[in-house]
Every structure is written in structure tokens, then in C-alpha cells.
Amino acid sequence: MVGKAMANDTMEKVNDRQKELQIGFIGNPNSGKTTLFNAYTGARLKVANWPGVTVEKKQGVFKYHNHVYKLVDLPGIYSLTSYSIEEKVSRQYILSDDVDLIVDVADASNLEKNLYLVLQLIEIGKPVVLALNMMDVVEERGMVIDLHRLHETLGIPVIPVSARKKTGLDILMHAVSHSTEPESGDEPVVIYSDLIEGKISKIIQRLVDYDPNIYNPRFYAIKLLEQDPQVMQAYPIELSDIVNKSYETEIINEKYDFIEEIVEEVLINRQEKAMVTDKIDSILTHKVWGVPIFLGIMGLIFFLTFAIGGGIQGMLEEWLESFSIWTEASLLGLNAGHVLTSLIVDGIIAGVGTIVTFLPNIAILFLALAFLEDSGYMARITYVMNGLMSKVGLSGKALIPMLLGFGCTVPAIMATRTLENQRDRIKTILITPFMSCAAKIPIYILLSGLFFGKYAPLAALSMYIIGLVTGLLTAYVVNKLEKRIDKKKNRRQELEVNQLLIELPEYKTPNAHSIFIYVWENVKAYLTKAGTTIFLASVVLWFILRFGTTGFVEDMSLSFGASIGRILVPVLAPAGLGFWQIGVSLIAGLAAKEVVVSSMGILFGVANIESAMGLSAMQQTLGAIGFGPLNAYSMMIFVLFYTPCVAALAVIGQELKSVKWTALVFLFQLVFAWLGSVLVYQIAGLFF
Amino acid sequence: MAPYIIGALIGAYLGYLIYRQVKNIKEKNYCGSCAGCPSAQSCGQIKEANGKEAPTS
Numbered sequence: 146m147v148g149k150a151m152a153n154d155t156m157e158k159v160n161d162r163q164k165e166l167q168i169g170f171i172g173n174p175n176s177g178k179t180t181l182f183n184a185y186t187g188a189r190l191k192v193a194n195w196p197g198v199t200v201e202k203k204q205g206v207f208k209y210h211n212h213v214y215k216l217v218d219l220p221g222i223y224s225l226t227s228y229s230i231e232e233k234v235s236r237q238y239i240l241s242d243d244v245d246l247i248v249d250v251a252d253a254s255n256l257e258k259n260l261y262l263v264l265q266l267i268e269i270g271k272p273v274v275l276a277l278n279m280m281d282v283v284e285e286r287g288m289v290i291d292l293h294r295l296h297e298t299l300g301i302p303v304i305p306v307s308a309r310k311k312t313g314l315d316i317l318m319h320a321v322s323h324s325t326e327p328e329s330g331d332e333p334v335v336i337y338s339d340l341i342e343g344k345i346s347k348i349i350q351r352l353v354d355y356d357p358n359i360y361n362p363r364f365y366a367i368k369l370l371e372q373d374p375q376v377m378q379a380y381p382i383e384l385s386d387i388v389n390k391s392y393e394t395e396i397i398n399e400k401y402d403f404i405e406e407i408v409e410e411v412l413i414n415r416q417e418k419a420m421v422t423d424k425i426d427s428i429l430t431h432k433v434w435g436v437p438i439f440l441g442i443m444g445l446i447f448f449l450t451f452a453i454g455g456g457i458q459g460m461l462e463e464w465l466e467s468f469s470i471w472t473e474a475s476l477l478g479l480n481a482g483h484v485l486t487s488l489i490v491d492g493i494i495a496g497v498g499t500i501v502t503f504l505p506n507i508a509i510l511f512l513a514l515a516f517l518e519d520s521g522y523m524a525r526i527t528y529v530m531n532g533l534m535s536k537v538g539l540s541g542k543a544l545i546p547m548l549l550g551f552g553c554t555v556p557a558i559m560a561t562r563t564l565e566n567q568r569d570r571i572k573t574i575l576i577t578p579f580m581s582c583a584a585k586i587p588i589y590i591l592l593s594g595l596f597f598g599k600y601a602p603l604a605a606l607s608m609y610i611i612g613l614v615t616g617l618l619t620a621y622v623v624n625k626l627e628k629r630i631d632k633k634k635n636r637r638q639e640l641e642v643n644q645l646l647i648e649l650p651e652y653k654t655p656n657a658h659s660i661f662i663y664v665w666e667n668v669k670a671y672l673t674k675a676g677t678t679i680f681l682a683s684v685v686l687w688f689i690l691r692f693g694t695t696g697f698v699e700d701m702s703l704s705f706g707a708s709i710g711r712i713l714v715p716v717l718a719p720a721g722l723g724f725w726q727i728g729v730s731l732i733a734g735l736a737a738k739e740v741v742v743s744s745m746g747i748l749f750g751v752a753n754i755e756s757a758m759g760l761s762a763m764q765q766t767l768g769a770i771g772f773g774p775l776n777a778y779s780m781m782i783f784v785l786f787y788t789p790c791v792a793a794l795a796v797i798g799q800e801l802k803s804v805k806w807t808a809l810v811f812l813f814q815l816v817f818a819w820l821g822s823v824l825v826y827q828i829a830g831l832f833f
Numbered sequence: 834m835a836p837y838i839i840g841a842l843i844g845a846y847l848g849y850l851i852y853r854q855v856k857n858i859k860e861k862n863y864c865g866s867c868a869g870c871p872s873a874q875s876c877g878q879i880k881e882a883n884g885k886e887a888p889t890s
Contacts, residue, residue, distance in 0.1 A: 481836040488843070555863050681850045684843075792863045799861060 165213045167243055172250035173259050174221030175650050177278040180308035181250055182218040209318045225265045246272045253277040260404045267334045270361030272324050273301045276317050280305040282651055289413040298407050300334055337399050344370055347387050355382050422651050435529035446513040447602040454506035469494050484697055496683025499746035500675045500739050503587040507671050515663035519655035537617045538624025540564055543573040550580030554793035558800055572623055576616035578789040581609050584738035588784050591742050596774040608785050682736040683743050720822035721776040737790045775833055779826040787818035
């Protein structure tokens with residue numbers, strides 16, 4: 146690649162004499178825009194093969210042959226309507242004066258679908274370059290695209306690229322540098338039926354009368370025929386004698402007829418398309434078997450997390466054990482005193498160390514998830530689940546926050562912004578924390594590993610299933626209640642417009658580099674959190690557990706923490722969690738869920754909670770206070786449902802912009818967790 | 834002397850962490866405490882979308 150990538154902050158240093166063009170990268174979701182953007186700018190924006198990942202535009206700079214190009218990565222969209230937030234963000238930018246040239250990144254292996262947006266972009270009248278991405282997939286399938294004919298038909302440069310393999314990037318930028326003026330001139334590419342063309346001509350005349358300086362009135366005339374609300378607002382001209390209804394359907398159909406003609410002409414061996422993918426999808430997205438297969442795959446992942454993760458952590462355990470002993474001896478040798486030694490060994494090493502020992506399990510889990518995502522299976526999960534959403538009264542778009550919730554609740558709650566309907570947002574915000582975030586994994590691994598032996602992977606997996614099912618059931622119940630209230634108040638139900646469009650990518654062999662980046666970013670995030678949030682929380686915990694009214698205490702039952710924990714004992718007792726230590730752990734978990742595990746390390750004085758010795762010591766200590774498998778499962782249920790961490794709660798408050806609703810969500814989750822764990826403990830107690 | 838240096842280092846680091854947490858909360862940057870989190874990117878993207886303002890309830 147000739148060009149040299151530069152970061153955003155170096156933009157100011159670019160020589161003013163050099164020409165700077167602003168290029169908008171646009172395309173259908175999952176067409177590889179972000180991968181291409183990253184390849185040019187050296188950025189590391191999150192890339193995923195399911196929709197909704199890029200919601201706002203991201204900028205970067207690329208230098209090519211003494212020209213400076215400002216590249217803007219836009220959210221993936223299927224058309225230039227203004228129904229969704231992604232479409233609004235992209236369209237607003239593309240129509241603005243800021244953009245000099247549009248690079249439409251299209252998935253060559255799915256030409257029919259991608260050409261619709263291409264035609265709309267050409268209609269805008271700005272220079273467009275078509276980057277035909279995923280040409281490697283086209284070749285693999287034995288298909289051929291007549292690029293010369295496609296260029297002739299569309300009247301724009303057509304450049305084959307592979308963002309993944311970084312091929313064709315130079316030629317694309319070369320085409321960009323020579324395409325600053327529209328190639329097709331005034332001749333429209335799509336010519337509609339006489340009826341539509343007649344109306345377009347009349348509207349153009351009125352638009353020019355209204356605004357003599359209007360740029361490309363044909364585009365706005367088409368939008369006015371479609372009765373696009375934003376364009377109607379921008380150009381409030383009298384058209385009742387021309388536009389008696391919305392002609393959107395007719396315009397869409399005629400565009401697709403034209404696309405069909407193009408594809409017939411330029412695509413050779415079309416029948417080869419997606420044969421393998423279709424065969425695999427007939428099994429993996431089967432309406433009956435789709436969900437059980439997904440659960441089976443998740444079960445296998447948990448088995449690997451426990452089996453392989455548990456197997457390779459031996460070295461880490463030994464090292465931590467030795468480090469803890471060495472630190473204590475060294476500190477005592479330095480006459481550091483009991484308080485400082487205790488802070489470092491019982492607080493910091495026990496708190497942070499316990500979290501670090503779960504790193505192999507976390508890495509294995511993310512490795513497996515990276516395989517699922519990069520192979521294209523993650524998009525299938527969205528597809529399989531999408532059918533369930535409308536049945537429980539949720540918008541299909543609620544799936545994105547729910548899936549993000551399995552990683553971290555904070556961005557998941559923020560992602561509810563893509564839901565236009567306020568009721569949908571509240572329902573989704575209510576149930577998203579039920580999806581087990583990554584921070585809960587160490588708790589599941591610890592408790593199931595301690596008490597469920599060979600069934601540990603099943604116990605951990607059950608938390609994910611219970612969380613998902615409960616979330617969907619909660620949405621269903623809330624929806625029923627809503628309908629009943631609406632009926633009582635004679636209020637009309639709002640129409641559902643938030644359907645999720647899912648384009649299933651082709652299955653492909655996962656890319657080693659993408660997988661490495663995915664796992665590394667997650668491992669780095671885990672370690673960063675251990676060194677910052679967990680570190681701080683561990684020191685605070687150590688303080689409240691090692692200090693009491695008499696000052697420093699060796700016996701933690703005399704500490705401030707014990708006094709706080711004891712207040713909760715009567716409340717938590719029906720759930721089998723009536724131990725002051727558990728109360729303290731659960732309160733500490735509000736800072737970050739991993740702190741539940743750190744606090745257990747501090748509370749039970751085990752520096753290395755995952756080692757055989759550490760596990761045995763903890764089992765003995767917990768057994769001595771009457772904490773068994775049933776109590777452990779009840780605690781896992783409580784952790785699954787109870788109020789998310791402070792950061793997530795703050796985001797809920799910010800998104801709902803209502804103290805009342807935030808307090809209600811907080812209480813709902815707390816009461817739900819208590820009821821859930823009481824039910825599990827009491828009912829299971831009858832049998833075990 | 835060494836214990837004092839170790840204590841001071843821990844104290845300084847804790848002070849820095851508290852300062853960072855408070856700063857992030859003031860800036861409503863809830864991903865700030867997990868700067869290394871891969872979700873922080875999408876967090877920021879969503880935060881900036883729609884003119885930084887969430888729909889009101």
C-alpha cells in the first residue's frame with residue numbers, strides 16, 4: 146500500500162497546501178466498510194458481522210500521492226430513507242456540503258441487495274466510486290462479475306477490492322483521486338416509467354422556482370414523490386396536484402426491476418451463489434432446531450472454558466501462590482508492619498489476584514466467541530432469535546442491546562437508543578441486565594467449580610439460559626400489562642416500526658488476525674479492569690473488612706464490613722444467603738460484578754482462589770458456615786438478576802432521564818433477584 | 834524507609850484511580866473506567882449518535 150495511515154490527532158499537522166478531500170464510506174450493513182476504513186487509516190474500530198455496530202460516523206486521515214483524504218466511516222444502511230437512526234446519520238452527512246466524494250462499499254457476493262443503495266447514491270449527483278468488496282468470496286464461489294459492463298451501466302468507477310486481504314486498496318484510492326466530478330453528467334442512470342418521470346419533471350420545475358440554487362433537484366423530486374418527511378419539511382412546496390399519494394413503492398419496484406436487468410447482464414454463474422451457506426443455514430437457522438443447536442454450541446463453549454481453561458491455569462496459580470508468599474515474607478523482612486502487609490497481601494493480592502487467575506478461562510471463552518463471530522454464526526443467532534422477539538412484544542431491534550449485554554451492560558444500555566419507540570426502550574433497558582455480562586463469568590466459574598464438579602459447565606450455562614428466558618418472559622408480561630392498561634384507558638397501541646433487517650453473511654474460515662485482535666482486546670480489557678476498578682474496590686473492601694470500632698482487627702467478624710453484612714442476614718436468609726460474608730460480597734458487587742469474587746478471596750483469606758489448595762480452603766470455610774451447593778446456585782441466581790454495577794446504573798439513569806424510572810429499574814432488579822433466589826432455594830430445598 | 838515508599842506509591846496510585854473515576858463520572862463517560870474495554874468503541878459511537886442526546890422519557 147502506497148498510502149500512509151495517520152491517526153486523527155495528526156490531522157492538524159497536515160500541510161495546508163496539500164489538497165484535502167472528504168470521502169464518505171457508505172454501504173449496506175456488513176459490507177466491510179469498517180474493515181476497509183481500518184485498512185486505510187490504521188484505526189481499530191470494532192468490526193462485527195451483525196448490524197448496528199457502527200451507529201455514528203468515525204473519521205480518519207489517509208495520505209495518497211501528496212493528497213490528503215479525510216475518510217469518514219458511516220453506519221451501514223440499506224437505503225437513503227430516514228426511518229432509522231443509522232439512515233438519518235448517514236443521509237444527513239452524505240447530503241451535506243462536507244462530503245466531496247462517496248465510496249460505496251458493496252458486498253460483491255450479494256450484488257442484488259447492494260445495488261439498491263448504489264442507485265440511490267448515484268441519484269444524489271455527487272461523485273461516487275463503487276468499491277466491490279469481497280471479490281475473493283465471489284471467486285471462491287465460481288462466479289464472475291463483468292466489471293467493465295457494470296461500470297458502463299452505472300456510469301461510475303467500479304473497483305474490485307478485498308478489505309480482508311487488503312487487495313485493490315491502492316487502485317481504489319487511485320480511482321478516488323481521479324473521480325472528484327460525477328462521471329455520468331446530467332443523464333440519469335435509472336429512468337422510471339413515464340408516469341413517474343412525468344411527475345419528476347413537474348416537481349423539478351417547482352423546486353427550481355422555489356430555490357433557483359438547488360443542487361440536483363431530481364434527487365429531491367424523487368424524495369418528494371416518496372413523501373419523505375425530511376425533504377417535505379425542507380421544501381414545503383404545493384404539490385397536491387402532482388403527488389396525490391406516496392409513490393415510494395412504485396419507485397422501489399422500478400429500481401429493483403432495473404437492478405435485476407443489471408445483474409442478469411453482469412453476473413455470470415449466478416446459480417453458484419451461496420450453495421454451501423444455504424445448506425449450512427438450512428440446519429443452523431432451522432425454525433425448530435436453530436435454538437437447541439445454539440444452546441448446544443454454547444454448552445460446548447462452556448465445557449471448553451472449564452476443561453481447557455482449568456487445565457492451563459496451573460502455571461499461573463503456582464506463580465501467584467509463590468508471589469503471595471514471597472511478598473508477605475519480603476514485607477515482613479522490611480519491617481513493613483501488619484497493616485501495610487495485610488493491605489498488600491490480604492487486600493490487593495487477594496482481591497486482584499483472584500480475578501487474574503480466571504484469565505485463562507476468559508481467554509478461552511473469548512477465543513470461542515471470536516470463532517463464532519468471524520465465521521458468520523453470530524449473525525445467525527440474531528436471525529434465530531428475531532422470530533421470538535415479536536412474539537414477546539419486543540422490537541427486533543431490541544436484540545442488538547440484548548446481545549451486547551452478554552459483553553457489557555453499559556454499551557448495551559446505550560445501544561437502546563436505536564429504538565425509536567420509548568416504551569420499547571424502557572422494556573429493553575429493564576431486561577438487558579438479565580443477560581449475563583462478562584463480569585459475571587468469574588462468579589459462575591468460581592461457584593459452579595466449587596460445588597458442581599463435572600456438572601460445572603452445565604450450571605454456568607444454565608445462568609445464560611435462565612437470564613435470556615426470564616428476560617423474554619418479563620418483556621411478554623410487561624407487554625400484556627401495557628395492552629391491558631391501554632385498553633382500560635382507551636389508548637391506541639403504538640404501531641411497531643422497529644423491525645430488524647438482518648442480512649446473513651456468508652460462512653467463512655475465521656481470520657487468524659481478526660481472532661487474535663478480538664481475544665487480545667478482551668484480555669487487555671479484563672486485565673485493565675483488574676488493575677484499576679478491581680484494585681480500588683479491593684482496597685476499599687480490605688479497609689472495611691480489616692477495620693472496626695477498635696481500629697485494625699485480625700478477626701473480620703469484628704469489622705465494619707461484618708456489621709454492614711449482618712444487617713442483610715435476615716433479608717437474605719430465605720434465599721439461603723443469610724451469611725454476613727455473602728451480604729458484604731453482594732454489596733461489593735455493585736462496584737463491579739467481579740468484585741464479588743475478589744471479596745470472597747479477601748473474606749476467606751484465600752490469595753489464589755482457583756488453585757486446588759485455594760478451592761479446598763474455601764470449600765472448607767464455606768462448608769463450616771453451612772454454605773452448600775444449593776446456597777451456591779441460589780447465589781448465582783441472585784447475581785444473575787440483581788442490580789447491575791454502578792456504571793450500568795448511571796447509564797440507565799442517563800438514558801431514561803428520569804430518577805423515578807431509574808429507581809424503579811433498580812428496585813425491580815433487586816426484588817426480582819431476591820424472589821428468584823428465594824424460589825430456587827426453597828423449591829429445590831424440598832428435593833435436595 | 835522502604836515501607837513508607839511502598840505505602841506512598843499505593844496511596845498515590847489510589848489517589849489517581851479515584852481522581853480518574855470522579856473525572857469520568859463528571860464527564861458522564863461511563864466507559865472511561867474500562868478504557869481498555871473493546872466495547873468502549875461502540876459505547877462512544879452510540880454515545881455520540883443522535884446529537885449526544887438520548888430521547889426523553
